[in-house]
Amino acid sequence: MNTQAEIDQEIEAAAQQPGGPQPRIDYAPYRSSVLRHPKQPLHLVDPESVELWAPAFGHRDVADDEADLTIQHAGTPLGERIVVTGRVLDGDGRPVAGQLVEVWQANAAGRYRHQRDQHPAPHDPNFTGVGRCLTGPDGTYRFQTIKPGPYPWRNHLNAWRPAHIHFSVFGTEFTQRLVTQMYFPGDPLFRYDPIYQSITDPKARELLVAQYDHDLTTPEWNTGYRWDVVLTGTHRTPLDTGDPS
Amino acid sequence: MSAVPGQTVGPFFHLGLACPQMNELVPPAHPRAVRLHGRVTDGAGAPVPDAVIEIWQADPRGHIVRRPGSLRRDGWTFTGWGRAATDPDGLYSFATLEPGSTVEGRPGFFAVTVLARGLLDRLFTRAYLPDDAEALAADPLLAALEPDRRATLITRRAGHGLVFDIRLQGADETVFLAYPRLRDAWT
Numbered sequence: 075m076n077t078q079a080e081i082d083q084e085i086e087a088a089a090q091q092p093g094g095p096q097p098r099i100d101y102a103p104y105r106s107s108v109l110r111h112p113k114q115p116l117h118l119v120d121p122e123s124v125e126l127w128a129p130a131f132g133h134r135d136v137a138d139d140e141a142d143l144t145i146q147h148a149g150t151p152l153g154e155r156i157v158v159t160g161r162v163l164d165g166d167g168r169p170v171a172g173q174l175v176e177v178w179q180a181n182a183a184g185r186y187r188h189q190r191d192q193h194p195a196p197h198d199p200n201f202t203g204v205g206r207c208l209t210g211p212d213g214t215y216r217f218q219t220i221k222p223g224p225y226p227w228r229n230h231l232n233a234w235r236p237a238h239i240h241f242s243v244f245g246t247e248f249t250q251r252l253v254t255q256m257y258f259p260g261d262p263l264f265r266y267d268p269i270y271q272s273i274t275d276p277k278a279r280e281l282l283v284a285q286y287d288h289d290l291t292t293p294e295w296n297t298g299y300r301w302d303v304v305l306t307g308t309h310r311t312p313l314d315t316g317d318p319s
Numbered sequence: 320m321s322a323v324p325g326q327t328v329g330p331f332f333h334l335g336l337a338c339p340q341m342n343e344l345v346p347p348a349h350p351r352a353v354r355l356h357g358r359v360t361d362g363a364g365a366p367v368p369d370a371v372i373e374i375w376q377a378d379p380r381g382h383i384v385r386r387p388g389s390l391r392r393d394g395w396t397f398t399g400w401g402r403a404a405t406d407p408d409g410l411y412s413f414a415t416l417e418p419g420s421t422v423e424g425r426p427g428f429f430a431v432t433v434l435a436r437g438l439l440d441r442l443f444t445r446a447y448l449p450d451d452a453e454a455l456a457a458d459p460l461l462a463a464l465e466p467d468r469r470a471t472l473i474t475r476r477a478g479h480g481l482v483f484d485i486r487l488q489g490a491d492e493t494v495f496l497a498y499p500r501l502r503d504a505w506t
Contacts, residue, residue, distance in 0.1 A: 095321060095322065095324055096322075096324050096325060096440055097324055097325060097326060097439040097440050098439065099438065099439045099440055101439060104327075104437070104439065106436055106437030107327075107437050107438065107439055108362075108437075109361040109362035109363050109365070109437075109487075109488055110361050110362070110367065110435055110436075110437035110438050110487050110488065111437075111438060111439070111487065111488060112442065112487060112488055112492050112493070112495050113362075113488055113492065114468075114492050114494070114495075116442075116495050116496060116497035117460070117463075117464070117494050117495065117496050117497065118496075118497050118498075118499065119459075119460050119496050119497075119498065120459075120498070120499065121498050122421075122422070122425075123377065123383070123421040123422060123425070123428070123430075124375050124376055124377055124383055124399070124418075124421065124430050125430050125498070127383050127385065128375075129375055129385075129389060129398065129399065129400035130385040130386060130387050130398070131387050131389065131390065132387030132388075133387075134387045134388050134391055134393075135387050135388065135389060135390035135391055136390065163320065165320055165322055165500060166320070167320055174390075176335055176336060177335060178331065178332070178334045178335025178336070179335075186331040186334060187334060188330075188331040188333065188334045190330055190331065191330075191331060202334075203334060203335075204334055204335050206390075240328070240329060240331075240332070240335055242328075242335065242336060248375050248430050248432075248443075249443070249498040249500065249501060251373075251432050251441060251443075252322075252323065252325055252441070253325060253326070253328050253434055253441050254323060254324065254325050254326045255326040255327075255329075269326060269327060269439070270326075272326075272439050273324045277321075278321065278324050279324065281321060281323045281324060282323065282324060282326065303323055304320045304321060304322055304323050305322060305323070306322045306498075306500045306501050307322075307500035308500065309498065309499065309500055
């Protein structure tokens with residue numbers, strides 16, 4: 075197993091290569107990526123048919139209380155209570171309204187409620203770490219949760235992930251589908267983490283870091299973080315905007 | 320505006336993404352149900368047991384339905400969207416209806432999203448119905464591909480199902496897609 079110092083060298087070498095604002099899917103410091111990325115270039119195609127539309131979700135799919143990860147059990151979860159909120163926007167700045175946002179995360183001790191997570195940190199019987207919501211008319215999503223802890227993994231010796239919340243987001247078109255991770259400002263583990271560093275453009279990876287926002291912090295209750303999710307642009311023309319059927 | 324970068328779905332996605340019947344766009348006992356299934360493999364040909372496949376499709380008449388209910392199936396509403404996780408053998412499976420042609424003369428297809436641990440960003444592809452040779456030949460995407468690569472996007476019929484294997488890397492690597500606005504976000 076490689077040491078952190080060896081991975082650091084690989085991260086540094088990769089950072090010298092020009093990278094776009096997306097992660098490099100061919101990023102060897104993240105060992106699991108080596109055999110799991112296509113080597114052929116992506117084939118550029120104009121979206122058509124269903125690709126110009128996104129699946130629809132509604133209140134049938136998501137109950138209002140699923141946006142609060144701190145009330146899913148009889149007791150109160152341990153950890154720092156936080157609000158995470160922001161807007162889902164398309165690449166032209168338009169809000170994505172009424173669309174599904176899904177999140178999952180570790181608990182305050184850095185343990186996922188998942189059988190494959192064997193990190194010997196305690197589970198929290200009052201915390202599952204799963205939330206869903208629909209965006210509002212202005213694209214706003216909002217979750218109340220617990221700040222997740224960092225946790226170890228086996229990419230290399232002494233590998234630790236910075237604290238993060240997984241986000242799954244849909245746009246108004248199939249082409250805008252995004253699955254990513256939101257991070258917290260100033261995390262000392264950023265520089266050591268090959269998943270975060272797979273986005274080799276520093277400005278681009280900072281787009282995954284939420285901002286602390288004191289206006290979202292409420293007295294004697296929670297601290298607050300703001301994070302806007304900008305998707306790629308849409309392809310539909312005005313002629314396409316009627317009912318698809 | 321700069322699009323937010325993707326990140327891997329990681330190993331613990333079942334926690335956040337799993338829903339009952341998420342891979343049953345129709346109940347398997349539906350008289351017109353078809354099984355869309357396949358294996359996800361890596362560059363060494365090994366199964367990928369921690370991938371998520373999502374499909375989005377038209378209904379059999381070629382209508383793009385936009386109805387909620389994919390996360391809480393009622394057994395009657397066809398939403399056109401589904402999600403499946405691969406099993407320890409890298410296999411995934413959907414119960415669904417065959418997508419009709421949304422444009423005269425074009426072949427029906429499933430729009431497919433692929434996510435996995437080890438895959439740093441999601442991938443897009445298409446899974447075409449195999450039957451209408453004329454429509455497949457006239458399809459602009461398929462026509463632009465070499466014949467052996469074209470074959471990676473066309474399902475094959477086996478029993479009551481449609482088989483669509485997804486090879487993330489290697490000699491018979493699946494064709495994955497980028498859309499123009501996605502490309503713009505990279506430049």
